Each structure stands twice: as C-alpha cells, then as structure tokens.
Amino acid sequence: MIKAGILGGGQLGRMMLQCAANYPVETFVLESDPNAPAAHLCHRFIQGDINQYEDVYRFGKMVDVLTIEIEHVNLDALEQLEKEGVTIIPRTSTLKTIKNKISQKKFYSENQIPTSPYFITNSRDELSKHLDFLPAVHKTAEGGYDGKGVQSIHTEKDIQLGFDTPSVLEKKVEIDKEIAVLVAIGQQGETAVYSPVEMVFDDDLNLLSHQLCPAQLPEKIFWAVDAIAVNVVKKLNSPGLFAVELFTDNEGNVLVNEIAPRVHNSGHHTIEGHFSSQYDMLWRILLGYPLGNPDMILPSALVNIVGEKTAHGNVCYFGLNDVLGMDNVFVHLYGKKSVKPGRKMGHVTILSAEKQELLHRVRQIKQKLKAGSES
Amino acid sequence: MIKAGILGGGQLGRMMLQCAANYPVETFVLESDPNAPAAHLCHRFIQGDINQYEDVYRFGKMVDVLTIEIEHVNLDALEQLEKEGVTIIPRTSTLKTIKNKISQKKFYSENQIPTSPYFITNSRDELSKHLDFLPAVHKTAEGGYDGKGVQSIHTEKDIQLGFDTPSVLEKKVEIDKEIAVLVAIGQQGETAVYSPVEMVFDDDLNLLSHQLCPAQLPEKIFWAVDAIAVNVVKKLNSPGLFAVELFTDNEGNVLVNEIAPRVHNSGHHTIEGHFSSQYDMLWRILLGYPLGNPDMILPSALVNIVGEKTAHGNVCYFGLNDVLGMDNVFVHLYGKKSVKPGRKMGHVTILSAEKQELLHRVRQIKQKLKAGSES
Numbered sequence: 001m002i003k004a005g006i007l008g009g010g011q012l013g014r015m016m017l018q019c020a021a022n023y024p025v026e027t028f029v030l031e032s033d034p035n036a037p038a039a040h041l042c043h044r045f046i047q048g049d050i051n052q053y054e055d056v057y058r059f060g061k062m063v064d065v066l067t068i069e070i071e072h073v074n075l076d077a078l079e080q081l082e083k084e085g086v087t088i089i090p091r092t093s094t095l096k097t098i099k100n101k102i103s104q105k106k107f108y109s110e111n112q113i114p115t116s117p118y119f120i121t122n123s124r125d126e127l128s129k130h131l132d133f134l135p136a137v138h139k140t141a142e143g144g145y146d147g148k149g150v151q152s153i154h155t156e157k158d159i160q161l162g163f164d165t166p167s168v169l170e171k172k173v174e175i176d177k178e179i180a181v182l183v184a185i186g187q188q189g190e191t192a193v194y195s196p197v198e199m200v201f202d203d204d205l206n207l208l209s210h211q212l213c214p215a216q217l218p219e220k221i222f223w224a225v226d227a228i229a230v231n232v233v234k235k236l237n238s239p240g241l242f243a244v245e246l247f248t249d250n251e252g253n254v255l256v257n258e259i260a261p262r263v264h265n266s267g268h269h270t271i272e273g274h275f276s277s278q279y280d281m282l283w284r285i286l287l288g289y290p291l292g293n294p295d296m297i298l299p300s301a302l303v304n305i306v307g308e309k310t311a312h313g314n315v316c317y318f319g320l321n322d323v324l325g326m327d328n329v330f331v332h333l334y335g336k337k338s339v340k341p342g343r344k345m346g347h348v349t350i351l352s353a354e355k356q357e358l359l360h361r362v363r364q365i366k367q368k369l370k371a372g373s374e375s
Numbered sequence: 376m377i378k379a380g381i382l383g384g385g386q387l388g389r390m391m392l393q394c395a396a397n398y399p400v401e402t403f404v405l406e407s408d409p410n411a412p413a414a415h416l417c418h419r420f421i422q423g424d425i426n427q428y429e430d431v432y433r434f435g436k437m438v439d440v441l442t443i444e445i446e447h448v449n450l451d452a453l454e455q456l457e458k459e460g461v462t463i464i465p466r467t468s469t470l471k472t473i474k475n476k477i478s479q480k481k482f483y484s485e486n487q488i489p490t491s492p493y494f495i496t497n498s499r500d501e502l503s504k505h506l507d508f509l510p511a512v513h514k515t516a517e518g519g520y521d522g523k524g525v526q527s528i529h530t531e532k533d534i535q536l537g538f539d540t541p542s543v544l545e546k547k548v549e550i551d552k553e554i555a556v557l558v559a560i561g562q563q564g565e566t567a568v569y570s571p572v573e574m575v576f577d578d579d580l581n582l583l584s585h586q587l588c589p590a591q592l593p594e595k596i597f598w599a600v601d602a603i604a605v606n607v608v609k610k611l612n613s614p615g616l617f618a619v620e621l622f623t624d625n626e627g628n629v630l631v632n633e634i635a636p637r638v639h640n641s642g643h644h645t646i647e648g649h650f651s652s653q654y655d656m657l658w659r660i661l662l663g664y665p666l667g668n669p670d671m672i673l674p675s676a677l678v679n680i681v682g683e684k685t686a687h688g689n690v691c692y693f694g695l696n697d698v699l700g701m702d703n704v705f706v707h708l709y710g711k712k713s714v715k716p717g718r719k720m721g722h723v724t725i726l727s728a729e730k731q732e733l734l735h736r737v738r739q740i741k742q743k744l745k746a747g748s749e750s
Contacts, residue, residue, distance in 0.1 A: 022708060024692070289695070290699050315399075324659065328668065333397060335399065
C-alpha cells in the first residue's frame with residue numbers, strides 16, 4: 001500500500017482524508033496540534049512543525065509521496081526529500097515559485113500570463129517612488145495568508161501602512177468578478193479542468209458572501225478564463241491540484257491574481273457537485289491513477305461558516321437544525337472546538353439546477369446559520 | 376460535543392466515519408482487529424470483543440449514544456447500558472427481535488406483516504414432520520450471516536443437511552425479484568424512505584450480480600413495497616436506519632424476507648446517488664438532527680468487489696485503472712489487506728440517468744475489475 005503524507009492537518013486535510021478512505025493508501029499527517037481537524041482521520045499522526053526542516057525531513061522519510069494542505073512549509077526539507085527520491089506533489093520548485101509573491105509575479109511576467117501591473121519593493125520607503133502608480137495593493141512576498149500581509153495603498157498618506165519587507169505593489173484594477181478555476185495535472189502531464197467558480201461579495205461588509213458554480217460569465221470571457229487557467233498551471237511544470245484565482249474587468253480582460261498549489265476553499269462544492277471532487281482528484285494524482293471526471297453533476301452554491309464578530313471560546317452553532325432540514329444542502333463542519341471572529345468553521349454546499357433556488361438557499365442559510373460561542 | 380460509539384469496525388463503520396467528519400461528534404469504535412477498515416478513522420479506537428458483556432459495557436459507558444454496524448453484539452450489555460441512560464440506536468428490544476430469526480418471524484406474524492409461511496424447529500428430527508411443506512429453506516435462529524446458517528431443503532433426503540438447533544423452516548417462494556428498501560426513523564418518530572433497490576442475480580453463478588436504484592417494478596408493486604417497508608419498520612418501535620429486504624413474486628405478492636437494523640450493503644449507492652446517504656441519515660438520527668432528504672440525485676447501479684475464487688493472501692486489484700478512467704463511476708475500496716474468495720473488498724457506484732448506460736458500465740466493471748492476490 002502506498003504511504004502518503006500530508007503537511008498540515010486543517011480542514012483541507014480533513015476532507016482529503018475523508019476521501020482517502022476510498023483508496024488503498026496509508027495516510028500520514030504532520031501537524032503541531034493533536035486536536036487539529038484532520039488529526040484523527042489518518043493512519044499515523046505525527047506531531048511536529050511543518051516549518052521546521054528536521055520535522056518535515058523526518059516525516060517525509062516515512063512516506064512514498066508527500067503533499068501539502070498549506071503553502072507555508074519548509075521547502076528546504078522538501079527539496080532534500082525530492083533529491084532522495086520521495087515524490088513531492090506539487091514539486092518543490094513549483095512551491096518555491098508560488099510561495100513567494102515576488103517570484104510568483106515574475107513567473108507570470110516571464111510566461112506572458114496576464115496579471116495586474118506591479119512593482120517590487122524591498123522597503124516601505126520605496127513606496128514613495130510609485131505615487132503615480134496608486135491606488136495599489138501592497139502584498140508581502142512571504143507569509144501573507146487569509147488577508148494578512150495585504151494592504152491597500154490609495155494615496156500617499158497610506159504609505160505608512162505599507163510593509164518594510166520585500167513585497168509586491170500591485171496596481172488596483174477595476175474588478176468586475178473574482179473567479180477561481182481548479183486545474184488538475186496528473187503525473188503523466190494529463191489535465192482536467194473544473195468549471196469556473198464565481199466569488200460573490202457582500203458589498204456592505206466587503207466580505208465573500210458565497211460562491212457560485214458555474215460562474216456567470218459571457219461566453220468569450222468564460223473561454224478566456226478556462227484557457228488562461230490551464231495555461232498558467234501547465235507552465236508551472238508540476239503534477240498537482242491547483243486553484244487559479246482570476247479577476248475579470250468590465251472591458252473583457254482576464255488577469256491572474258494568484259495560484260494556490262493545493263486543494264482550495266473555492267473547490268469544496270466539488271465534493272457533492274462534481275463527479276470527481278478536488279479531493280478525489282488529488283488522490284488520483286498522488287496515487288498515479290487516471291484523473292477523475294471534473295464535470296458537474298449539478299450547479300452549486302457554497303456558503304462558508306465563519307465565526308461571528310462577537311464569538312470567542314467554545315463554538316456553538318445556531319440554526320443548524322434549520323439548515324439540516326433543507327432538502328438539497330450539505331453541511332460540513334470542521335470539528336474545531338474554539339471559535340473566533342472570521343475563523344472558518346465549516347461550509348454548506350447547495351445543489352440545484354435552478355439558480356434562483358441556489359440564491360434563495362444562500363440567503364436562508366446566511367440568515368439562519370451562525371457560528372457563535374457559548375455564553 | 377456528543378460522543379458516539381460504533382460496535383464493529385468493518386466497512387460499514389468505515390463509511391459511517393467518513394461521513395461523521397461532517398458533523399460535530401467525537402467518534403469511538405469497539406473492534407477486536409486494530410487493522411480493521413474503520414480502525415484509523417475514529418477519535419478513539421478501543422480494542423475489544425463486541426460479543427463480550429464486559430467489553431461492550433465498558434465501551435458503552437464512554438459514550439452518549441451507541442449504534443452497531445453488525446447485529447451480532449452482546450445484547451445484555453446494551454440492555455444494561457440503556458437502563459443506565461446511554462442512548463442505544465436502534466433500541467436493544469428491537470435488536471433482540473431482529474437478531475433471532477424465530478422472534479423476527481413471530482414479529483411479522485403478530486403484526487400482520489406479509490412474509491413467507493414457516494415452521495419453527497428445535498431439532499433436526501422435527502424437519503421430518505414437515506415433508507409436505509417442502510421445498511423450504513432452513514435458517515438457524517442465531518448466528519447466521521452472509522450465507523452461513525442457511526440451507527435449502529428440497530426433499531426428504533436433504534433433511535440430514537438441516538440444523539440441529541432452534542431454527543426457522545421457511546416455505547420456498549417463487550421469487551420474481553429481490554428488493555431492498557432503506558427506512559430511516561428519527562428520535563421523534565419521523566420517517567424517511569429511500570427508493571427501492573433491485574438486487575439482480577447472475578443466474579449461472581447464483582450470486583448477486585449488481586444492484587439497481589430505483590428498482591424496476593410495476594407501479595402497484597412499487598407502492599406496496601414502499602408501504603410494507605415503512606409499516607414494518609414503524610412496528611419495530613425504535614429510531615434507526617433499517618434495511619428491509621423483500622421478495623416480490625409473479626402474482627403481485629410482496630413478502631418481507633428480513634430486516635437489517637443498520638446501514639446496509641444495499642445502501643452504498645446512496646453516498647453519491649442521493650442527497651442524504653444512509654450514513655448521513657444515521658448520523659442525523661444519532662445526533663438528534665432533522666432527517667435528511669432521501670431523494671435520488673440520479674439513478675444508480677452498484678457492483679460489489681469481492682475476492683476472486685482463487686484469491687488468497689495479500690490483495691491485488693486488477694483493472695483498477697480502467698475503472699477509475701470511467702467518467703461516472705465511484706470506487707470505494709475498504710482497506711482490507713488480505714483477500715479470500717467472496718470476501719467483500721469494496722464496491723463501485725455508477726450514476727446515470729440512462730438505464731442502458733448503467734448496465735453497460737456494470738458489464739464493463741464486472742469484466743475488468745478483479746480482487747485477486749499477489750502471485
């Protein structure tokens with residue numbers, strides 16, 4: 001039986017392991033928190049730090065194939081493991097390109113991938129050289145995640161908010177839609193592409209409201225998105241499951257925003273909505289099976305369950321019975337005991353052939369289901 | 376978080392636990408084999424014997440709610456646990472009725488549930504009193520499973536093959552179809568019914584070939600099957616997920632064959648084919664949530680993967696890549712390391728709106744996919 005390791009034990013690992021049980025594979029997880037969402041679902045849980053060379057190296061020596069559920073892992077260890085014959089998916093060189101926002105941007109430029117104009121800054125002071133480039137977004141090269149390490153710089157007075165480390169200053173583009181496309185590449189280079197997903201934002205809160213699959217796009221844009229996503233992933237030159245995030249604007253332009261070299265929040269709906277889920281697809285890649293069928297079974301919407309603004313401490317779900325009483329929804333809670341504002345606690349997928357039905361359910365679920373805390 | 380225990384750690388437990396990870400529940404498994412299919416997917420694995428009073432009692436004291444994945448468990452321990460406030464689903468009294476074939480048959484008679492005519496025999500000698508009742512099937516009251524404890528008695532000379540323990544002698548009925556219906560009953564008594572499934576037999580081998588959902592039945596029979604299945608499960612007077620196996624004959628009669636008080640092989644297709652799978656439904660019952668939606672997403676077929684006639688030792692799958700390359704099939708392997716003839720190693724579910732497509736895939740999968748052993 002093939003031994004497969006996952007660096008990280010969060011909800012992505014959890015859903016990977018729910019799916020792994022369909023296949024003949026012995027699963028290993030490296031994670032510092034023994035109560036993490038994925039910790040109890042593997043054959044062997046190894047407590048350790050995915051950012052420490054020794055921990056990652058020792059863990060990698062236990063397995064035949066190794067993947068990640070988060071980019072922030074020790075790449076030196078992966079590089080060494082790869083030299084010693086462990087299969088790393090995606091390849092370490094690809095992870096290096098993606099993990100650092102400067103090298104990711106350079107990769108787009110070098111490969112003629114459309115992306116927003118940018119400058120590289122090494123210190124906060126350098127921002128003042130680019131006043132006529134504003135408004136822009138400043139992003140640290142390393143360590144940004146879930147909104148951290150990202151800062152809007154509208155005018156000169158925002159420069160003080162910028163980062164004093166190597167960063168990318170990206171031109172603010174007029175966005176019509178934010179789109180995500182999952183692309184799978186097998187060990188023989190074969191590809192499979194999922195339908196584009198549309199991120200729908202709540203304009204009042206400036207937060208993701210829900211996702212819709214397939215994205216509602218003019219046909220020309222739809223094909224451009226598809227072609228650009230496949231092209232950028234092919235250029236990465238590695239097997240794996242990748243989530244490509246793109247912007248479209250009102251003039252018909254498509255820009256690559258960023259790539260996640262792993263299963264992704266924008267692909268949770270594939271568990272019920274598609275013949276082969278993103279998790280199933282990744283296992284097929286890791287185990288050397290043929291790629292799965294990325295086709296939709298039904299259109300879907302996805303609502304994330306995040307901690308309420310006032311939530312702290314032991315999580316308590318409100319409205320769960322209401323949502324579980326709906327006919328075509330699928331609830332996934334991640335088994336996190338404690339909640340804080342904005343923490344991802346779970347998601348709900350809705351299936352329906354009717355877009356109105358999807359939107360109706362989204363509205364109901366967002367009204368009823370809350371991740372609060374015990375009072 | 377509710378603590379839920381499962382007695383038994385086979386493939387049914389495995390699929391229960393894959394699904395459990397969607398809900399806030401701490402999972403416990405009692406099982407003698409630490410390498411059993413479900414062993415690594417629970418929060419706490421307790422090694423022990425599900426037939427021993429002490430093991431079951433001690434295990435039950437660790438949890439809030441307890442269920443089974445096999446009927447052959449120590450019922451005295453469950454009875455005591457129930458007295459002490461542990462929720463047992465299904466109830467011990469219901470398990471008692473079902474576990475013993477004599478009491479199961481009496482239950483049908485007492486409740487006017489149509490079932491094949493029968494006599495109770497306490498010894499082999501008693502069979503000779505029922506010569507004019509033959510051909511019949513002799514079934515031991517306790518301990519029969521997967522074809523064991525079942526013997527056809529066609530004529531007087533077969534009597535020597537009968538059982539010398541308390542048994543049921545059932546009239547052999549002319550069977551048109553074998554049907555299974557899953558029925559869910561929630562803790563408040565609410566019910567949900569899945570579409571009937573049809574077992575299709577290979578007449579040459581006299582073995583189950585595949586299952587089809589929904590069953591192809593004349594409308595009148597379809598409704599009779601549905602009504603009888605719901606009625607018999609309601610009469611059992613317990614929450615739980617039940618599989619009712621029925622026979623239909625050419626004259627339009629519907630007879631209850633037997634009931635499994637648990638998730639069942641005939642319901643594996645619900646994982647992908649129905650909005651709420653049998654596993655999801657059982658968790659909703661255990662955790663006190665509303666029942667799920669048993670409706671079909673698409674019609675389905677199911678092929679079991681069983682050990683080849685010549686297979687012994689470490690399992691080796693042949694044709695797996697061919698099957699994984701098919702667009703609308705879902706492979707579930709149960710993680711068993713060793714194979715023997717007829718052992719259930721996994722299953723494949725096929726989804727399609729077209730019956731011809733389902734049957735075509737069934738034929739392909741049965742030809743290509745084999746669970747053999749390393750040579």
